[in-house]
Amino acid sequence: TLNKKLIEKSEELKQLSNDLSSANxxxxxxxxxxDDFLDSVAHELRTPITAIRSAGEILADDDDIPLDIKREFLNNIITESDRLSEIINDILYLxxxxxxxxxxxxxxxxxxxxYKKALSPILHLxxxxxxxxxxVDLLNQYIFEYDxxxxxQLFHNILGNALKFTDEQGTIQTKLSEKNDFLIIKVFNTGKNIPEEDLEMIFDKFYQSKNQNIIKPIGSGLGLAISKRLVEAHSGNIKxxxxxxxxxxxITLPKKIINNNEVEQ
Incomplete structure (x- = not known):
């Protein structure tokens, strides 16, 4: 009947309206x-640029700076330049x-x-x-498919993150195990807990905890975001x-990768 068709059409329009509202x-x-990402990028780039400019201006304006102080300023310029390069490279890579x-x-x-190849470059730090x-359980032979x-890079990011937040004389523990057709990698570090409300967001680009007790590490701020994408590219998950x-x-990874050898969008 006409009324029935009108009701059906009305329901369709209501559903379309809801879908449009959700999409909007x-x-x-x-x-x-x-916008948040662009603001974060601008903030992250501004910090090393300001440090480089300040050191450069001091060196340019004062010819009588002692040699040891001059070396310190030059080292700061090199360090901040490296950091700037790291931020830009990580943005492009992500x-x-x-x-x-x-x-x-x-x-x-x-x-x-x-794992040993990733650990070696930061062992001295x-x-x-x-x-x-x-x-733990790193004597077994864990053979599976991955890049x-x-x-x-994934191990380096996770171990590097653990290093930054572990106090002196603390502990970093890596444990491997197998469950069904998956490999489970656990990296634990002693130190401050992450606020519960931050646990789901620490893998976001440039995410910074609002907790004042969490010290923001030096780096690009993209290590964990990149790590998450690398894990997902291997059909795994990280938490x-x-x-x-x-x-x-x-980190949970399948022993066999089911994808087209490209990072999924």
Whole structure:
């Protein structure tokens, strides 16, 4: 009947209106996220640029600066230039990850050997802080499919993050285990807990905790965001949890990758 058709059409229009409203809200959220991201990028770039400019101006304006002070200013310029380069490179790399422009080179590898390759470059920094490295079940042979270069980068980011937030004489523990067809990697570090409301957001680009007790580390601020995308590219997942006197990052990866060797969008 005509009434029935009108009712059906009315329901269709109502559903379309709801879908349009939902899509509009998502666009507003994405637009806000884009603005927040650009604000964060501007802030992150401004800090090293300001430091470089300040040191340069002091060196240019005063010819009588003692040599040791001059070296200190020059070292600051080099350090901040390196940081600026790291931020820009990470922004570009993350953008490629998010748009599926990074191909994965998948082969069978031994995850223990890959872990050691990632640990080696930062081992001296760990030793400088007298941090104890604990390794659990790393004597077994864990062979599965992954891109070794990307996995080294993932380990480097997670271990580097643990290093930044672990106090002197603290502990970083890496534990591997298998469950069904998945490999489970847990990286624990002693130190301050992450506020519960921050746990889901620490993988966001440039996310900074509002908790004043959390010290913002030096770096690009994109390490965990990149790590999340690298894990997802391997069809896995990553999460952070408070574990007593510290924080545990848990990475779950399948033994066989089911994708087209590209980062999923």
């Amino acid at each position: 809200e998502n666009l507003i959220i994405k637009d806000r996220q884009k 953008d490629k990850l998010q748009h599926g422009e990074i191909a994965l080179n998948i082969h069978e590898n031994n995850i223990i050997e890959t 760990i030793q400088q802080k007298n941090i104890h490295i604990s390794e 070794e270069a990307r996995m080294i 952070a949890e408070n574990s007593g006197l510290g924080v545990t990052f848990t």
